Amino acid sequence: MERYEIAYSQAEESFVIPAEAVKTGGISLAIGFFDGVHLGHAEVVRRAVEQARERGQTPAVLTFDPHPRVVLGKDQYHTVLTPFPGKLELFETLGVEMALVLTFTPDFSQVSAERFVRDLLVPLGVGTAVVGFDFRFGHRGLGDAGLMSRASGSAIDVQVVEPVYLSGAKVSSTRIRELLDAGRCEEASQLLGRPFEVQGTVVHGRALGRQLGFPTANLELASPYFIPRYGVYAVTVTGEGIAAPLGGVINVGLRPTVDKPGGEPKLEVHLFDFSGDLYGKRLTVRFQSFLRPEMKFDSLDALIAQIGRDADEARKTLSVSDSRIS
Structure with missing residues (x-):
């Protein structure tokens, strides 16, 4: 073009x-x-x-x-x-x-x-x-x-x-933003005609996810994207260093359990069935389903347990999505 x-x-x-x-x-x-x-x-x-x-x-x-x-x-x-x-x-x-x-x-x-x-x-x-x-x-x-x-x-x-x-609603950018702000990414994706996605580069963080048993890729966004509702989502990920699309979970928000109040929202992606170095790589993350809102836990053990449940639910959600597509 x-x-x-x-x-x-x-x-x-x-x-x-x-x-x-x-x-x-x-x-x-x-x-x-x-x-x-x-x-x-x-x-x-x-x-x-x-x-x-x-x-x-x-x-x-x-x-x-x-x-x-x-x-x-x-x-x-x-x-x-x-x-x-x-x-x-x-x-x-x-x-x-x-x-x-x-x-x-x-x-x-x-x-x-x-x-x-x-x-x-x-x-x-x-x-x-x-x-x-x-x-x-x-x-x-x-x-x-x-x-x-x-x-x-x-x-x-x-x-x-x-x-x-x-479905009786006018398709507009404003409506899509409202849906994403409510965590209704499936409906927003229908209006877009494709999953809502963000692109960014993997940067170094505190490596806290790895310490908790769920290594994450910290995403620095390439553009001033609209940020959807803070919470945890099932996602699919493509990009440099990834041979084929992978499922995963992303946490969008301020990490209230481990960080002090304030600061900029962070996007941290945990990829399923992946091992390798993604630092400096550019990834595309497609939001498939909202799992839960962001919340503060009383302990790291409680956070770890919830992350495990999030991952299990995301695997199930993505499996159902794949079967519908095929």
């Missing part, structure tokens, strides 16, 4: 567009931030890909980095369901051939919706634009699908994808 960076120059009051991004035959463009690339987002991208094939256009996505809320000071510590590299990988699996990445800056936030269409979309050669039902753009979010069509002089066929519902 081709990737091109687009920037807005306040000094020149124009967009800097790589010449290679302007395609002969035009572009069918899905536009959005697409945090999570959930089922609703996937429908927007698929529609753009389908239209591209029907019309002989290049299937493309226009997305933004960093998140507008961070740039505008509305959310200093914004977290994501799917980090930027992961989004690009998912776009490619959906059939996208070109990703246009627009750097979101305070200057760009002042660009009117009309200028966004006239000075960016039209010069790009966008023939089809596909957006979600709630998509807004331009300064103060005043632009919508109708304005996009009018500002282009009807040169752009703007298509709006209606919301996707699953």
Whole structure:
């Protein structure tokens, strides 16, 4: 998949567009931030890909980095369901051939919706634009699908994808966050269309898990992921140093039994049937099932006993999941 960076120059009051991004035959463009690339987002991208094939256009996505809320000071510590590299990988699996990445800056936030269409979309050669039902753009979010069509002089066929519902609930990034915050990772995974996952590098810790008889890999996250409810989960793990996907348990939280109050949440993974050195290796952890909330135990012996029960329950849970898949 081709990737091109687009920037807005306040000094020149124009967009800097790589010449290679302007395609002969035009572009069918899905536009959005697409945090999570959930089922609703996937429908927007698929529609753009389908239209591209029907019309002989290049299937493309226009997305933004960093998140507008961070740039505008509305959310200093914004977290994501799917980090930027992961989004690009998912776009490619959906059939996208070109990703246009627009750097979101305070200057760009002042660009009117009309200028966004006239000075960016039209010069790009966008023939089809596909957006979600709630998509807004331009300064103060005043632009919508109708304005996009009018500002282009009807040169752009703007298509709006209606919301996707699953089990009676609208699929949205907000809903997925709410489910993860409640520990309902199976339901969140259904809305995502895949298990919720995090990626990170294994770093040295206090080796307490090894002392307790359950060696753990301490994960330093690669991106500012949204952290699900503190507790213990059954997970599957892939990555460097692991020949095939492995089951395990992860503890997400503050480790109240062994650590002082406060501090940042830790993610510690215990892998089943594995021995080896994972320090410095990059792992992907997929959350399959919530087992229990994090709790403080009266003694290390009580903690060890509970970890053993967690591992047994996780093995059973993952075994059932595997049998359903097969």
